[in-house]
Amino acid sequence: MLNAEVKRELTEILGSSYCKDDPQSLVTHSYDGTPMLQSLPELVIYPENTKQVSQVMKVLNHYKIPLIGRGSGTNLCGGTVPVEGGVVMVMHRMNQILEVDIENLTATVQPGLNTKKFSQHVEALGLFYPPDPSSMSISTLGGNIAECSGGLRGLKYGTTKDYVIGLEAVLANGEVIRTGGKLMKDVAGYDVTKLLVGSEGTLAIITEATLKLIPPPQYKKTMLAMYSDLYDAARTVSKIIESRMIPATLEFLDNATLQVVDDYAQLGLPREMEAILIIEQDGDKGSVERDIARITEICHSEQAKQVSVAGSLEEAEKLLTARRSAFTALARLKPTTILEDATVPRSKIADMVLEINRIAKKYNVQICTFGHAGDGNLHPTATTDVRDTDEIHRVEAAFAEIFEATIRLGGTITGEHGVGVVKAPFLEWKVGPAGIEIMKGIKHAFDPNNILNPGKIFAKESRKRVVIQRG
Amino acid sequence: MAKLKDEAKLKPLTNKLRMLLDEDQLTNCMRCGFCLPACPTYAETGIEAESPRGRIALMKAVNDGIMLPDAAFEEQMNHCLGCRACEPACPADVKYGQLIEQARDAIEDHKQHKPMVRLIRHTAFHSVFTNPKRMKLMGQGLRLYQRAGLRTVARGSGLMKLFPKHMREMEQILPDAAAKGVAEQIGTRHPAKGERIATVALFKGCIMDVMFTDTNIHTVDLLTAAGFDVVIPEKQNCCGALHAHSGEGEGARSLARRNIEAFKQAGIDYIVSNAGGCGAILTEYDHLLQGEPEWTADAKWFAERVLDVSDLLVRHGREICFSKNVNKQEGAMQEEASGSIRITYQDSCHLRNVMRSSGAPRKLMRQVDGVTFVEMKDADRCCGSAGIYNITQPEMAGQILDEKMEHVKAADASYLLTSNPGCLLQMKLGIEQQGLGDKMKAVHIVDFLHEHMQN
Numbered sequence: 070m071l072n073a074e075v076k077r078e079l080t081e082i083l084g085s086s087y088c089k090d091d092p093q094s095l096v097t098h099s100y101d102g103t104p105m106l107q108s109l110p111e112l113v114i115y116p117e118n119t120k121q122v123s124q125v126m127k128v129l130n131h132y133k134i135p136l137i138g139r140g141s142g143t144n145l146c147g148g149t150v151p152v153e154g155g156v157v158m159v160m161h162r163m164n165q166i167l168e169v170d171i172e173n174l175t176a177t178v179q180p181g182l183n184t185k186k187f188s189q190h191v192e193a194l195g196l197f198y199p200p201d202p203s204s205m206s207i208s209t210l211g212g213n214i215a216e217c218s219g220g221l222r223g224l225k226y227g228t229t230k231d232y233v234i235g236l237e238a239v240l241a242n243g244e245v246i247r248t249g250g251k252l253m254k255d256v257a258g259y260d261v262t263k264l265l266v267g268s269e270g271t272l273a274i275i276t277e278a279t280l281k282l283i284p285p286p287q288y289k290k291t292m293l294a295m296y297s298d299l300y301d302a303a304r305t306v307s308k309i310i311e312s313r314m315i316p317a318t319l320e321f322l323d324n325a326t327l328q329v330v331d332d333y334a335q336l337g338l339p340r341e342m343e344a345i346l347i348i349e350q351d352g353d354k355g356s357v358e359r360d361i362a363r364i365t366e367i368c369h370s371e372q373a374k375q376v377s378v379a380g381s382l383e384e385a386e387k388l389l390t391a392r393r394s395a396f397t398a399l400a401r402l403k404p405t406t407i408l409e410d411a412t413v414p415r416s417k418i419a420d421m422v423l424e425i426n427r428i429a430k431k432y433n434v435q436i437c438t439f440g441h442a443g444d445g446n447l448h449p450t451a452t453t454d455v456r457d458t459d460e461i462h463r464v465e466a467a468f469a470e471i472f473e474a475t476i477r478l479g480g481t482i483t484g485e486h487g488v489g490v491v492k493a494p495f496l497e498w499k500v501g502p503a504g505i506e507i508m509k510g511i512k513h514a515f516d517p518n519n520i521l522n523p524g525k526i527f528a529k530e531s532r533k534r535v536v537i538q539r540g
Numbered sequence: 541m542a543k544l545k546d547e548a549k550l551k552p553l554t555n556k557l558r559m560l561l562d563e564d565q566l567t568n569c570m571r572c573g574f575c576l577p578a579c580p581t582y583a584e585t586g587i588e589a590e591s592p593r594g595r596i597a598l599m600k601a602v603n604d605g606i607m608l609p610d611a612a613f614e615e616q617m618n619h620c621l622g623c624r625a626c627e628p629a630c631p632a633d634v635k636y637g638q639l640i641e642q643a644r645d646a647i648e649d650h651k652q653h654k655p656m657v658r659l660i661r662h663t664a665f666h667s668v669f670t671n672p673k674r675m676k677l678m679g680q681g682l683r684l685y686q687r688a689g690l691r692t693v694a695r696g697s698g699l700m701k702l703f704p705k706h707m708r709e710m711e712q713i714l715p716d717a718a719a720k721g722v723a724e725q726i727g728t729r730h731p732a733k734g735e736r737i738a739t740v741a742l743f744k745g746c747i748m749d750v751m752f753t754d755t756n757i758h759t760v761d762l763l764t765a766a767g768f769d770v771v772i773p774e775k776q777n778c779c780g781a782l783h784a785h786s787g788e789g790e791g792a793r794s795l796a797r798r799n800i801e802a803f804k805q806a807g808i809d810y811i812v813s814n815a816g817g818c819g820a821i822l823t824e825y826d827h828l829l830q831g832e833p834e835w836t837a838d839a840k841w842f843a844e845r846v847l848d849v850s851d852l853l854v855r856h857g858r859e860i861c862f863s864k865n866v867n868k869q870e871g872a873m874q875e876e877a878s879g880s881i882r883i884t885y886q887d888s889c890h891l892r893n894v895m896r897s898s899g900a901p902r903k904l905m906r907q908v909d910g911v912t913f914v915e916m917k918d919a920d921r922c923c924g925s926a927g928i929y930n931i932t933q934p935e936m937a938g939q940i941l942d943e944k945m946e947h948v949k950a951a952d953a954s955y956l957l958t959s960n961p962g963c964l965l966q967m968k969l970g971i972e973q974q975g976l977g978d979k980m981k982a983v984h985i986v987d988f989l990h991e992h993m994q995n
């Protein structure tokens with residue numbers, strides 16, 4: 070329970086209807102999209118502006134009470150679960166588009182703004198904001214920035230970090246800082262903007278962001294390549310990149326994922342295929358047509374059973390929408406879906422797919438794989454049931470081995486979902502003890518009292534890395 | 541101390557919820573949030589607890605013993621419109637509709653209604669809706685009240701002021717009740733015009749048959765014209781939807797059993813409904829009776845045969861010619877002659893989200909020669925009527941309706957069509973409230989098509 074004095078001070082700042090500790094508010098802010106993780110906060114607050122955020126932080130810093138920023142709670146790493154209690158701060162009321170600057174091609178927004186709403190807004194103005202996480206119809210830009218989210222277009226257009234050029238943020242002590250600006254170049258000191266992107270709410274609360282916009286592509290085409298062998302599909306991915314083509318989208322779905330996605334979307338996808346690739350290219354008409362023709366050739370030479378090009382933009386959009394539902398659709402198989410975010414160099418994607426399947430077999434668990442193959446970013450997803458503890462243990466062991474394989478192939482434990490709670494024990498595998506120390510130093514400089522999203526990124530104890538010898 | 545007392549008081553309800561809530565469905569929700577943008581109450585408030593994911597989390601918290609089913613919990617369960625827009629939005633196929641019904645069932649079992657509400661609920665759920673004769677009597681009573689000019693007296697004398705505002709407004713838009721239902725007016729058997737494609741049984745509905753009898757008659761006309769033999773099984777009764785959505789599970793099941801018996805004997809290929817709210821529950825009789833093995837086969841037989849009238853016409857019927865220059869009504873005809881008539885459509889939530897039918901009505905509207913169908917913004921969003929929601933939650937229903945009417949205005953159509961009596965009344969209410977009565981009319985899609993049918 071929160072000290073009554075703290076609650077009184079916060080209520081004074083926010084007003085009683087935006088400061089809630091009834092059971093209903095607490096329960097509905099105890100989770101996010103992460104499976105098997107729930108922990109009740111002590112208070113839920115809804116600030117309206119930067120000033121309130123700053124006042125709140127001063128109070129909490131004084132009493133050393135944890136503060137967890139929250140967008141729409143769709144992250145998959147436990148990022149908004151208040152594992153050490155404290156106050157959840159929901160950013161939804163700060164959801165305005167403050168400006169779209171047509172001369173500089175930038176937009177300035179508040180963090181609680183919905184990603185898709187923003188994206189549609191700038192598209193209507195003839196501009197383009199490429200980052201498009203599959204959760205974009207729900208997620209907030211603040212959440213995207215804090216997680217440095219990627220999306221289906223990451224391959225060609227990069228991820229959130231490539232579009233954030235300025236921030237306003239509130240530090241743990243309540244100070245408000247501004248970083249970057251409407252500038253395409255800026256080397257005045259450390260790049261704090263980029264440091265805050267992907268900081269998972271552990272360094273500061275973002276209260277405003279300036280985003281870079283680009284002119285939209287004039288033309289696009291979407292195709293579907295179907296394979297009776299997983300490995301052929303994965304090799305096609307590396308071959309396309311090797312041939313010096315960067316499609317806008319290059320997504321991979323295995324058979325199990327394909328089936329559940331079609332159960333949901335009812336598109337008549339080729340359910341008998343072992344794997345499919347969804348490929349989109351955009352740009353000017355001539356080069357799009359040329360790339361699509363060359364990619365079709367590559368697909369065929371890598372044994373694709375069939376290649377088809379979407380007849381209309383509408384059909385293409387349906388395909389991409391269906392792809393976005395993949396993760397949730399997998400819950401049709403079994404109630405608990407545990408998804409990982411392994412990312413390897415793109416040339417290693419086929420090896421990674423084989424490793425995942427080998428490991429799934431070894432531990433006798435079902436792992437379905439889909440993901441942003443063109444980025445080398447796969448989402449091996451275990452379908453299981455929380456109530457089956459034995460299987461959950463096997464799933465955990467399988468994932469530890471998948472992380473190990475990822476690192477062995479030169480990859481990382483998370484490509485876009487963040488470390489949060491769930492990957493904290495593995496972070497040291499990727500960055501090493503010295504890497505952890507420097508990150509802890511940064512954290513301490515920003516937040517000496519450790520009130521911002523405590524328990525995230527840094528584990529109490531790192532997992533021991535078991536290197537599996539195979540031979 | 542107070543907490544312990546609460547716990548003891550809420551123990552029976554907690555147990556009941558644990559017994560009724562389907563734990564598999566609760567676990568199947570993996571909290572991805574895909575349903576959030578589809579939910580009208582979440583859109584309206586932006587509060588997690590007002591979203592499908594939030595409500596499921598609350599149910600699960602009660603089930604897991606993290607939270608007590610206190611008054612706020614109950615309130616939240618009642619805040620849900622039951623529009624079920626969250627179901628087609630959910631890639632994991634979580635059966636939210638079942639969960640909310642289970643929760644309401646448990647709550648209803650333990651509820652201490654105020655005496656007045658108890659009386660109304662009892663009369664409605666246990667006497668009127670369960671009994672076709674009483675339903676008819678009520679229709680006649682209503683008709684008498686309307687015909688005898690009592691309505692005028694009541695409205696004029698301020699008698700109506702004794703009722704809450706929303707009920708008063710509702711009273712004004714109620715259509716005149718008919719003394720005789722469809723079967724009594726035109727008989728129970730109607731042969732197909734031309735070659736017979738299949739035999740269908742009309743589910744006439746209780747409110748439909750009292751307040752919208754003409755729509756039932758028009759449905760029969762459309763069906764025979766499209767090549768169907770139509771029978772109207774006499775022993776049918778209320779579908780049970782209002783019961784199921786209001787936590788009267790046993791009432792709903794008993795009505796379902798009686799309907800299955802009535803239709804089973806009719807020797808038919810399809811069961812057709814012209815009210816999305818009724819049709820939806822009819823397609824779920826198999827689920828409703830899942831605890832009763834002796835009914836499994838028949839309930840499945842029944843549920844599989846149910847189709848909405850639009851779907852039946854589009855999927856199995858012969859194409860009917862609809863065009864503008866028939867059954868002229870003056871004002872309408874002039875407009876139509878000038879070719880400027882625009883129509884728009886408000887989806888019935890249960891037709892769209894449970895029966896998953898949204899294309900068929902649109903296809904039919906586009907087939908009408910000489911009228912232009914315009915899609916209004918958020919036509920797939922609940923209008924706030926949602927069964928008796930506009931009576932139990934007038935504030936939220938009002939907000940939702942106001943927003944809906946903004947989109948209706950923007951569509952700038954002369955006809956606003958719907959596929960469900962509840963939605964139709966709500967749209968009429970909206971038109972009345974906004975003073976749009978001289979510009980547009982809310983009409984059941986069947987009536988509109990019938991008016992434009994070429995014989």
Ligand SMILES: Cc1cc2nc3c(=O)[nH]c(=O)nc-3n(C[C@H](O)[C@H](O)[C@H](O)COP(=O)(O)OP(=O)(O)OC[C@H]3O[C@@H](n4cnc5c(N)ncnc54)[C@H](O)[C@@H]3O)c2cc1C
Nearest residue numbers: 140141142143144148203209211212213215218219270275
């Ligand atoms: C079905 C599904 C598909 C997904 N697909 C993708 C995908 O394709 N690519 C991808 O990268 N991710 C994906 N995700 C993960 C997730 O949606 C993203 O991480 C998203 O950016 C989270 O946004 P949110 O608004 O829900 O943030 P939340 O989950 O609410 O918060 C995420 C993190 O940001 C912090 N935070 C939120 N707002 C602020 C703020 N204003 N200041 C500081 N910190 C803040 C929180 O403390 C938390 O650590 C997916 C998730 C789901 C459920």
Ligand code: SF4
Nearest residue numbers: 569570572573575630
């Ligand atoms: S879309 Fe389905 S699984 Fe996702 S939160 Fe909503 S109900 Fe749960």
Ligand code: SF4
Nearest residue numbers: 579620621623624626
């Ligand atoms: S039924 Fe409608 S109101 Fe209720 S949770 Fe689902 S979408 Fe929201």
